[in-house]
Amino acid sequence: MITTDPIGEWTWEITPEGRSVEPSRAIQIAAAIWNVLAGVGIAAPVAEVSVTVRSMGDMRDIRFEATGIPLEEDPLAPHTALARAASHTDALQGDFVVAVRMRCPGVWSVPGTRHRAEQLFTIQADVWKRSLVAVTLETYSDVWLTMDTRGREQIATYDENAPRLALALKEISELFGCAPTPGDENRYATPTETGFEDLRIEGPAYVDAWGTFEVPARSRRLRSLLPPSEEEYPETTEHPVHYYTVRDQGQILGYVWAAQADNAAGFEPRTAAGKRAFEAGRAWLLRLREAHRLGLQAPDVLTWLAQQAAPHVIGHIAEDEPQACPNLDSLEDLSGRW
Structure with missing residues (x-):
């Protein structure tokens, strides 16, 4: 990780x-x-x-x-x-x-x-x-x-x-x-x-130190790049999620995701991509805020994102269809592993 x-x-x-x-x-x-x-x-x-x-x-x-x-x-x-x-x-x-x-x-x-x-x-x-x-x-x-x-x-x-x-x-x-x-x-x-x-x-000091400390630290760093807003989807979920991979110039920058059984959505920066992952995350979270203002529910967000022309957003959606993940923890693991 x-x-x-x-x-x-x-x-x-x-x-x-x-x-x-x-x-x-x-x-x-x-x-x-x-x-x-x-x-x-x-x-x-x-x-x-x-x-x-x-x-x-x-x-x-x-x-x-x-x-x-x-x-x-x-x-x-x-x-x-x-x-x-x-x-x-x-x-x-x-x-x-x-x-x-x-x-x-x-x-x-x-x-x-x-x-x-x-x-x-x-x-x-x-x-x-x-x-x-x-x-x-x-x-x-x-x-x-x-x-x-x-x-x-x-x-x-x-x-x-x-x-x-x-x-x-x-x-x-x-x-x-x-x-x-x-x-x-x-x-x-x-x-x-x-x-x-x-x-x-x-044995390690913590069973899952990365999940306990790194995931919240990444979220704080990403949120610090954004202005305050009430137009936010919840950023955690216990339900399965769908996601798109965000790429730029051949590099994976992260994953924009949405829950399928509640109203959570967010962006997981690929830590290995460095600061560009967080720059991309800022742009995609601003786009999610726009979707929230429009009243879109999380299960519909990815379809909406794929239909938008967004030249100012760092990176592009890499897949034709959203990918499935059994839970957010698995997607977080993917974003930190490689």
């Missing part, structure tokens, strides 16, 4: 002895870690970088900020956007905190199939006062675990993916000359220096 909050994290702290650290070192380190992840086959192009420089005396004082910078093939070659950000950073005078955050798409395997998530990892590299470097790697997938975040054993998936994560952590540690500090145990798993503890030994 893919999550919007990290499943685990690892931190390295480096204090270079006897020399000052150039602020742009944070950018170089983030790019080097991406190269490690790509080298073991779990990061994929194109990563997206943000760089922020704040004054040590007042963290609200932002001296430089750049977002959405693509990690190009030779990211620090002259005239690239990231090279320009590095030059701006190094030109500043004074005591600063340089923060570099990189959103990394990545790939994982289940037996016989490879899948992609638009945020499989994030890399955070900070330089404090030219004297301390702190690096954190976060992951947003449970394929490194012996049990997924819904409590299901997945040994074949673990065997295909966990060794590559362990190798990446080893190579990053060799790069810095120190072992990582694993993050604390969380609702999903317990990180270790080489990956995660085996959930089969003591």
